[in-house]
Amino acid sequence: MSDNGPSPAERAPACRPEPLDGLAAGGSKPPSRPLPSPQGAEAINAPASPRELFVVFNRLSLQGFGGVLPIAQHHLVEREGWLTRAQFVELLSIGQVLPGPNVVNMALMLGDRHFGWRGALAALAGILLVPMLVVLTLAALYARYSGVPAVAGALRGMGAVSAGLVLATAVKLAPTLKTNPLGRAVCAAVALAVFGAIGLLHWPLVWIVLGLGSASVGYAWWRLGR
Amino acid sequence: MSHAILGWHDLFGLFAQFLVLSLLAVGGAIATAPDMHRYVVVEHGWLSDAQFTSSVAIAQAAPGPNLLFVAVIGWNVAGFAGVTATMLGILIPSTTLAIAATRWGSQRRESRFVRAFTSGMAPVTLGLLLATGYVLTEPSRTSLGAMGLVVVTVLVIARTRLSPMWLVALGALVGALGWT
Numbered sequence: 001m002s003d004n005g006p007s008p009a010e011r012a013p014a015c016r017p018e019p020l021d022g023l024a025a026g027g028s029k030p031p032s033r034p035l036p037s038p039q040g041a042e043a044i045n046a047p048a049s050p051r052e053l054f055v056v057f058n059r060l061s062l063q064g065f066g067g068v069l070p071i072a073q074h075h076l077v078e079r080e081g082w083l084t085r086a087q088f089v090e091l092l093s094i095g096q097v098l099p100g101p102n103v104v105n106m107a108l109m110l111g112d113r114h115f116g117w118r119g120a121l122a123a124l125a126g127i128l129l130v131p132m133l134v135v136l137t138l139a140a141l142y143a144r145y146s147g148v149p150a151v152a153g154a155l156r157g158m159g160a161v162s163a164g165l166v167l168a169t170a171v172k173l174a175p176t177l178k179t180n181p182l183g184r185a186v187c188a189a190v191a192l193a194v195f196g197a198i199g200l201l202h203w204p205l206v207w208i209v210l211g212l213g214s215a216s217v218g219y220a221w222w223r224l225g226r
Numbered sequence: 227m228s229h230a231i232l233g234w235h236d237l238f239g240l241f242a243q244f245l246v247l248s249l250l251a252v253g254g255a256i257a258t259a260p261d262m263h264r265y266v267v268v269e270h271g272w273l274s275d276a277q278f279t280s281s282v283a284i285a286q287a288a289p290g291p292n293l294l295f296v297a298v299i300g301w302n303v304a305g306f307a308g309v310t311a312t313m314l315g316i317l318i319p320s321t322t323l324a325i326a327a328t329r330w331g332s333q334r335r336e337s338r339f340v341r342a343f344t345s346g347m348a349p350v351t352l353g354l355l356l357a358t359g360y361v362l363t364e365p366s367r368t369s370l371g372a373m374g375l376v377v378v379t380v381l382v383i384a385r386t387r388l389s390p391m392w393l394v395a396l397g398a399l400v401g402a403l404g405w406t
Contacts, residue, residue: 157401
């Protein structure tokens, strides 16, 4: 398990605007076609039904302690192959600027692209329904056990791991910037500026996204037009 | 747990409040927590400060999106009726908007604007991920054991495809033994 190379999704046939069904769909899952990506590589797999969307999003949500994003990357990119890393970053970028939690927005967008409203609702129900029952049960139990030192310690340990998971997800997704039209140096500068403003200076998110985000999008617009 | 008894009028007010907050929740529902606090604790007194804080903490520790703290707040305010009011309120506007936006965008995915938007936002997204991870390490920075867990997690996850579940279990074990 020490493979640090491209994910299976990224080994898919590259640079084709429309996916070829026979090549791209993984075996017995033809109904929904993998998503093409503007950056070339295509996803190797696609959800077969709204039910499968529900099952996969339910599973990843129940495994997502202290945030669902790292586990969503693991399942959607590495296990299911429904998205390439670049597509994952793309959906996350859109989910980020829309109101609502980015992972929930990702689930809605992925579901909608494959099965319309039914897919969006299946993915949404998957990510929310069972985890909500779990959280409410825990809320009822918490009042009774929050004083036990081992419970408090376990929560601290899980908190440390969830911080590490988010950092590792950023490290894993960073190579997707190599093909970005902004160029590597500008990408690195923008990412570091956002990190400094939010992580170190605690400036309000809205202004960073509006300010640095629109500057970055403006520069990309100019680069793409040349 | 005892819930305040809310009439239809109060429940509708709660629903309407979360409906508005949904559209302001850029960067996740947690960004609107201060305003939820103002509404349910300060203005209406439905929850105490401690109840509000533990509602958020439980949802952070539990599996699932952090958004579920909204369900815990609804539950603590008014049981199932409260959950229904807060969750439907926070979900309906942002859900509708996300689907409308993705349909608009995928019809124009090769257009210069959509390509400029997704490629321009990609480094911002990665910078935000780094910042979020860094902020989350805050409670761990005073403990050698906890920082060790952060470093091990980053190395293992960045270099392998091991499921994050194993590291969460490791973290719970190390923490329960009192090493954090």
